[in-house]
Amino acid sequence: MKKLFTALALASAMSLGIAWAEEPAAAPAAAAVTETTPAEAPAAAPATTAEAAPAPAATAAPAEAAAPAAAPAPTLSKPDNAWVFVAAALVILMSIPGLALFYGGLVRSKNMLSVLMQVFVVFSLISVLWVAYGYSVAFTEGNAIFGGFSKLFLKGVNDTSLAATWSKGIYLSEFIYIVFQGAFAAITCGLIVGAFAERAKFSAVLAFLVIWFTLSYLPMAHMVWYWAGPDAYTDAEAGAKALLTAGLLFQKGALDFAGGTVVHINAAVAGLVGAYFVGKRVGYGREAMTPHSLTMTMIGASLLWVGWFGFNAGSALEANGIAALAFVNTWVATALAAVAWMGVEWIWKGKPSMLGAASGAVAGLVAITPACGFVGVGGAMAIGLSAGVICLWGVHGLKRLLGADDALDVFGVHGVGGILGAILTGVFADPALGGLGVWDYVTNAVAPNYSIASQVWIQTQSVLLTVVWSAVVSVVAYKLVDLVIGLRVPEDEEREGLDVTSHGEKAYNV
Numbered sequence: 001m002k003k004l005f006t007a008l009a010l011a012s013a014m015s016l017g018i019a020w021a022e023e024p025a026a027a028p029a030a031a032a033v034t035e036t037t038p039a040e041a042p043a044a045a046p047a048t049t050a051e052a053a054p055a056p057a058a059t060a061a062p063a064e065a066a067a068p069a070a071a072p073a074p075t076l077s078k079p080d081n082a083w084v085f086v087a088a089a090l091v092i093l094m095s096i097p098g099l100a101l102f103y104g105g106l107v108r109s110k111n112m113l114s115v116l117m118q119v120f121v122v123f124s125l126i127s128v129l130w131v132a133y134g135y136s137v138a139f140t141e142g143n144a145i146f147g148g149f150s151k152l153f154l155k156g157v158n159d160t161s162l163a164a165t166w167s168k169g170i171y172l173s174e175f176i177y178i179v180f181q182g183a184f185a186a187i188t189c190g191l192i193v194g195a196f197a198e199r200a201k202f203s204a205v206l207a208f209l210v211i212w213f214t215l216s217y218l219p220m221a222h223m224v225w226y227w228a229g230p231d232a233y234t235d236a237e238a239g240a241k242a243l244l245t246a247g248l249l250f251q252k253g254a255l256d257f258a259g260g261t262v263v264h265i266n267a268a269v270a271g272l273v274g275a276y277f278v279g280k281r282v283g284y285g286r287e288a289m290t291p292h293s294l295t296m297t298m299i300g301a302s303l304l305w306v307g308w309f310g311f312n313a314g315s316a317l318e319a320n321g322i323a324a325l326a327f328v329n330t331w332v333a334t335a336l337a338a339v340a341w342m343g344v345e346w347i348w349k350g351k352p353s354m355l356g357a358a359s360g361a362v363a364g365l366v367a368i369t370p371a372c373g374f375v376g377v378g379g380a381m382a383i384g385l386s387a388g389v390i391c392l393w394g395v396h397g398l399k400r401l402l403g404a405d406d407a408l409d410v411f412g413v414h415g416v417g418g419i420l421g422a423i424l425t426g427v428f429a430d431p432a433l434g435g436l437g438v439w440d441y442v443t444n445a446v447a448p449n450y451s452i453a454s455q456v457w458i459q460t461q462s463v464l465l466t467v468v469w470s471a472v473v474s475v476v477a478y479k480l481v482d483l484v485i486g487l488r489v490p491e492d493e494e495r496e497g498l499d500v501t502s503h504g505e506k507a508y509n510v
Contacts, residue, residue, distance in 0.1 A: 254458050
């Protein structure tokens with residue numbers, strides 16, 4: 001336990017120190033957020049915002065009374081606020097109990113409780129770190145990679161603080177926006193534990209995730225989703241200045257509606273690196289390691305699917321047509337992916353499996369995540385079909401090529417699905433293919449001359465940066481944790497099962 005606390009303290013100090021070094025001496029005044037001005041907005045801007053409207057023009061005044069009319073103060077949109085409350089709760093449902101049961105059913109019964117414990121405690125730990133410093137580092141102005149420290153422990157945020165949405169003049173309560181984004185961070189970290197399930201030390205898992213959350217999740221969230229908000233784009237000059245304060249990949253024009261890069265690719269790479277560092281399970285390839293409860297896995301997958309509507313449609317940050325589009329795309333892409341995976345497996349193995357259908361559904365959810373608010377329904381169906389087939393290969397053919405014991409196929413589903421979805425977003429966001437294009441906040445219209453080739457190249461750059469960033473941080477973090485407390489339980493404890501040896505409990509007392 002002393003080693004765990006030492007590692008956690010070291011990880012936090014290291015992470016905060018690096019981020020602190022990146023903070024500028026003073027943020028531009030234009031980005032300041034107070035209780036009467038909107039907070040910076042997150043997540044991928046919807047491709048179109050039909051309900052957005054420019055601020056009303058100031059009323060003309062006589063020359064002798066030349067003071068311009070004051071812009072109306074930002075006000076809370078109660079209907080949109082209510083929708084994000086629901087969406088945030090749905091995202092939390094995805095982690096506990098959704099992800100916990102999905103993963104728990106896939107391991108052997110002697111490790112069921114350990115997986116539940118890891119997901120539950122990781123969710124709790126990351127939630128605390130998000131409030132302490134995560135939100136500030138991810139969603140305040142700093143530089144193109146890290147935010148600042150102006151909102152440590154939510155300093156300055158109160159019941160009147162507002163957060164911008166993707167439409168001009170529409171705002172949310174900043175508190176619920178913080179919860180919504182914090183739930184994203186928590187489930188991302190929870191996804192990683194499936195890659196090295198059944199053999200990692202509980203203390204090592206927590207220590208690693210403190211470092212990885214700080215140095216990989218937070219920078220990626222800032223690079224992809226941080227910007228000054230739509231109201232900063234009043235004209236071309238103001239828009240250019242506002243863009244310079246945004247995250248690196250946002251500046252490049254990367255499209256990621258709800259987390260293809262930030263969540264899925266980011267977590268999958270960390271999981272794959274972890275599978276290499278922790279090593280293969282005792283008996284892997286020689287002993288049967290079949291899931292102990294596909295009933296639990298099916299329940300978990302269903303909860304993930306339901307919760308994912310909050311994850312994807314909630315990222316519109318408004319109860320509008322974009323949220324409805326993301327909702328229907330999440331529904332149909334997932335369904336088609338489940339059918340596609342099951343169908344190919346049926347032809348291949350002669351029987352359709354519950355595990356295949358559930359895995360296909362999750363693959364569809366992953367792949368449609370970056371695209372859901374940018375593509376039309378036809379594009380969503382194409383992405384879902386592709387995910388069902390390609391992710392099936394990811395958990396069989398690619399897994400053999402990689403040679404890692406990725407126990408619950410984190411990379412095969414979340415990595416392959418996330419990369420596929422991120423790239424295909426660039427294709428199917430094209431208005432010529434039923435997509436919504438990219439919204440120009442200066443002209444308040446869809447930007448003309450959409451180029452698939454250019455956007456796919458931007459999407460590819462965002463994927464490559466995510467893979468490299470997460471891999472480098474993961475290698476350093478795993479090595480550090482291994483040196484301080486060790487990554488893996490002893491062989492005899494692994495054979496007995498982590499439920500008893502790590503937690504002194506059993507999932508089933510029968």
